[in-house]
Amino acid sequence: MNENPRNFPPVSTTAPGPRHLLWLVLPLIVLVAAALWLLQGDQLRGFNNGAPPVENLTVERTVLDEDGLRLQVRAGSSEPMTIAQVQVDSAYWQFRQEPSGAISRGDTAWVAIPFPWVLGEAHKVTFVTNTGATFDHEIPVAVPTSKVSGGGLASQALLGAFVGILPVAIGLLCYPALRGAGRNAMTFLLAMTVGLLAFLLVDTMIEALELANEAAPVFQGAVMVVLVAAASFLALVAIGRRHGGSPTGLALATYIAIGIGLHNFGEGLAIGAAFAAGAAGLGTFLVLGFALHNITEGIGIAAPILNIRPKIVHFLGLAMLAGGPAVLGIWLGSLAVAPHWTAIALAVGAGAIAQVIVEVTALVAKGHDARGDYTRMLNSAAFGGLAAGLAFMYVTAMLVKI
Numbered sequence: 001m002n003e004n005p006r007n008f009p010p011v012s013t014t015a016p017g018p019r020h021l022l023w024l025v026l027p028l029i030v031l032v033a034a035a036l037w038l039l040q041g042d043q044l045r046g047f048n049n050g051a052p053p054v055e056n057l058t059v060e061r062t063v064l065d066e067d068g069l070r071l072q073v074r075a076g077s078s079e080p081m082t083i084a085q086v087q088v089d090s091a092y093w094q095f096r097q098e099p100s101g102a103i104s105r106g107d108t109a110w111v112a113i114p115f116p117w118v119l120g121e122a123h124k125v126t127f128v129t130n131t132g133a134t135f136d137h138e139i140p141v142a143v144p145t146s147k148v149s150g151g152g153l154a155s156q157a158l159l160g161a162f163v164g165i166l167p168v169a170i171g172l173l174c175y176p177a178l179r180g181a182g183r184n185a186m187t188f189l190l191a192m193t194v195g196l197l198a199f200l201l202v203d204t205m206i207e208a209l210e211l212a213n214e215a216a217p218v219f220q221g222a223v224m225v226v227l228v229a230a231a232s233f234l235a236l237v238a239i240g241r242r243h244g245g246s247p248t249g250l251a252l253a254t255y256i257a258i259g260i261g262l263h264n265f266g267e268g269l270a271i272g273a274a275f276a277a278g279a280a281g282l283g284t285f286l287v288l289g290f291a292l293h294n295i296t297e298g299i300g301i302a303a304p305i306l307n308i309r310p311k312i313v314h315f316l317g318l319a320m321l322a323g324g325p326a327v328l329g330i331w332l333g334s335l336a337v338a339p340h341w342t343a344i345a346l347a348v349g350a351g352a353i354a355q356v357i358v359e360v361t362a363l364v365a366k367g368h369d370a371r372g373d374y375t376r377m378l379n380s381a382a383f384g385g386l387a388a389g390l391a392f393m394y395v396t397a398m399l400v401k402i
Helices: 018-040 150-172 183-214 221-240 249-277 284-305 312-334 339-366 374-378 380-397
Strands: 057-065 068-075 083-088 091-093 096-098 108-113 123-129 134-139
Touching (some): 057 134, 068 123, 150 284, 150 312, 183 221, 183 284, 183 339, 183 380, 284 312, 284 339, 284 380, 374 380
Antiparallel strands (some): 057 068, 096 108
């Protein structure tokens, strides 16, 4: 029988009384009682057929120094797990664990191995638990882990400035030439911004999901990335529209710079992590490729402010906001940050980029009147700009992919 919603009693508009609160507490009491019954009575012993517990061990950080190898591991087993033996290149080695003993689900421990690693060689570490399960970890190229020093930080800051701040500043230098743009040219530039941001969104999400797969399973990497990206998108949309309308002018340029800056932060983390792992080296051609790839980002930031006259300090601030996080990312990445933190940073960047795409698209749809018409994204100027932004980012990305 179909129920008519009109037959339902109306929802009370009065404040909840003690009886209503009791119905909120009662489910919690039942849940706690059920958990105590399950734990105290060992009700699952009938399902024990002698099989060992399900175990998982993830290596989150690897440090190579003069004392040998140090690895930070995170347990993901159904019960506390114990590392019984450690092999390096198929040979058993003594090791020291801190803290010692069994590792509970979700907890981490450092394992120090006095192994004389060889510079440039590949090594394989195998953990053997007391149940006989084994977990392998590859060190593709053995190089000493970077230590914090003034010279090292300065070199990394210079590299970060070259691939992050400089290209954005070069793009912003096009501002005087772009100020004379007509209506169609303005539409083209804004649509091009949407195109390059769309490429960054896809690229950022793919990198975040790849890193999430390297994180411990307890973090549910893919779900974590999607949730963080969605939460940051909604939060930034709410902040940007807190006054009732879409941000425009300098405010919109600032949001674009924030979104690009978060992407560059994640890019810096990846570069720093590659250096720390010895998995990649940046040649001159590769560094120039990064710089060329990021120049369009500056043009995209300049597009919403072509109709106003920002001050020099605004340009400096926008360049630092978009490019500066690359420096911070390389610093943190070189210290071998765990992959789930890098994935979270990239997910936040993806959410910020999605928010900017929505706002810039709304600006193109409005055109020069107050009415929003999203079919304007299909006219020749907008469609050409969108295609140009995507094509430029795709082609220049070939220079930095290895």
